Each structure stands twice: as structure tokens, then as C-alpha cells.
Amino acid sequence: MTTISLILNGKARTSTVLPRDTLAGYLRDGCQLTGTHLGCEHGACGACTVLLDGEPVRSCIVLAVTADAREVQSIEGLRDDAIMVLLRKAFHEAHALQCGFCTPGMLITARDILRRHHAPDETLIRRELAGQICRCTGYVGIVEAIRCAGAELAATPQPIE
């Protein structure tokens, strides 16, 4: 067993993990943060996306020990994030989910897109979403939701961090 200490969703946490434990397994089973979904479990679908030091990673192929002395944010930790608030509203209005299985990873990736691109258009959003798989929606609502949230963010007088 290995002891790790990290900042998880803004709070310091120390845990004991096995060297083979994935970050996704640690979040779900060790921390009861089940908003991190597991789809393919080999890095292909993006359902398990979380932020590691602010960058999106596929937590099914990241070992939990990698998170030692680092900062992890799961979908639960982004509840009050300003961009995420815009995105949740946009996903609701654009009917951007059906079963919701892909949605946590999709939202975290969408937030990353909006942090890196000013008012992205459909072409750019589709290219950026290439690694996120949704088996239900056909992507039209998801792309529209991110476009709308990006347009709203661009029209916001104060930049949102």
C-alpha cells in the first residue's frame, strides 16, 4: 500500500492506495465520488475525465499514486465553477444529454474548451470533442450547448476564471 496526499476538490486528503489503483477507481470507490463515470476503462471514451492540476486527464488510465502532492477536481468539485454553471444551463436548454453517462466527462472537457477558446464555433467544438464519446445524443445538442455557453461567456463583461 502507498500513502498519497492530495488536494481533492479543494480539500486536503490523505489516503492509502494500492500501486495498481487507478485514479478513477480511487475517486469512485475510495472517495465515493461517483460522478466520475467509467465507460471503456482504457482511455478511449472520455467518460472518466477529471482535472489533474487543472488539466483534463482520463482517470481510468492514470494511477492514483500519480495524484500524490497534486490537485484533482472531479465533476463534484466544479459545482460552483462559473463556466460550469453556464454549461449546465446550456446543456439543459439544448437537450444535450439523454442517459447522462457521458455527461460529467463531456462537461469537464467542454469547460476546458471554453477556457482555451473564445466563443468557439461548431467546427472547432467538434474537433475538440473528438475524444469524447456519446452513445445517445448524436452530439448536435452537446455541440450547440457548448457553442451557446461560449457565446454567453464571450458576452460576459468580466472575464470568468
Ligand code: FES
Ligand atoms: S472510461 Fe476512461 S476513457 Fe473511457
Ligand code: FES
Ligand atoms: S447521453 Fe448517453 S452516452 Fe451521452
